[in-house]
Amino acid sequence: MIRRMLLLLATLLLAVPATAQPRPPVVLAAASLQESMNAAADAWARQGHLRPTLSFAASSALARQVAAGAPADLFVSADVEWMDDLDRRDLLARGSRVNLLGNRLVLIAPADSMARVALRQGVDLRAALNGGRLAMADPDAVPAGRYGKAALTRLRAWDAVAASVVRAENVRAALALVERGAAPLGIVYATDAKASAKVRVVGVFPAASHPPIVYPVARLKASRNVEGERFRRFLVSPAGRAIFVRYGFSPR
Known part of the structure; x- marks a missing residue:
């Protein structure tokens, strides 16, 4: 499954013309964020940015994709443990990790x-x-x-x-x-x-x-896409967090 998802992500990136700069950021997000993250991506696009490419799955599967070299820019996990795992592997951009949301x-x-x-x-x-x-x-x-x-x-x-x-x-x-x-x-x-x-x-x-339900977001160390960092900053901004609150999440 991880191999198929990596192939899909690579295909999505290759589909963007080489002359297209900047390219849309690729976001790996926990499955529970489908509606809210799509709404955030739409809001970002309405501001004149390229709409992010979103890939949803279990945080465990996404973290394994990152560890296997998935060509992505941001990771949003449904718990801190999988983000910690990538942190220990030195796969996160320093200073980019933020606790974004909570849930019940x-x-x-x-x-x-x-x-x-x-x-x-x-x-x-x-x-x-x-x-x-x-x-x-x-x-x-x-x-x-x-x-x-x-x-x-x-x-x-x-x-x-x-x-x-x-x-x-x-x-x-x-x-x-x-x-x-x-x-x-x-x-x-x-x-x-x-x-x-x-x-x-x-x-x-x-x-x-149960342990507190926390959704951290971070930029991946291998990312060189400036739009990825800009979208991360939007997500953690008051305007970005407000979108998730509308879908029932609590801000962190």
Whole structure:
């Protein structure tokens, strides 16, 4: 998968004529940022800039692409750990890393579900599943899944439902499983639930049940595109952050 995504990014860059200067910045962004980052890219383009090329996937997959040499300018992760990993590899431009956004973790069900779950210590989530599966991003690698596992562990519910978990590729894939009715419950970010009319929030995880949800942004050290740095500065500006707030994120 990483090889296919690297090929796609390289193809996108090669499609830009050699005489076109500057070129659009390439942004690798967490899957949960699809609507909001597209809105930010549109706002940037309306100011007379070239619209950024956006690539969305799980932060884990994107970080591995960067480590493998993906031709990109910015990385926006859904957690600090994958950004830390690139920092340790000396792949980030010094001084460009900023904590951009925050989010909440929620439990969702299909829109027509009557379920409601009180997410507190000792919650019997297995009973709420009623023999069904729990959709969530891969808890071993993807930020939304890691936050979800941490929350369920803190609430003493993980051991009871671990065997029922469907490990999705990213948080939007977990959302899709619930949208289709393939899973009666799922764990996603509050912004993902807000973006879909096909699901409803049936519980909100206590903020103290998992590590703070933080989305850092950074320019990649290998980037030589001045438009990438300009777009990064726009994202962290009050005007840029305000766009994400409209989609349910909290500023950091």
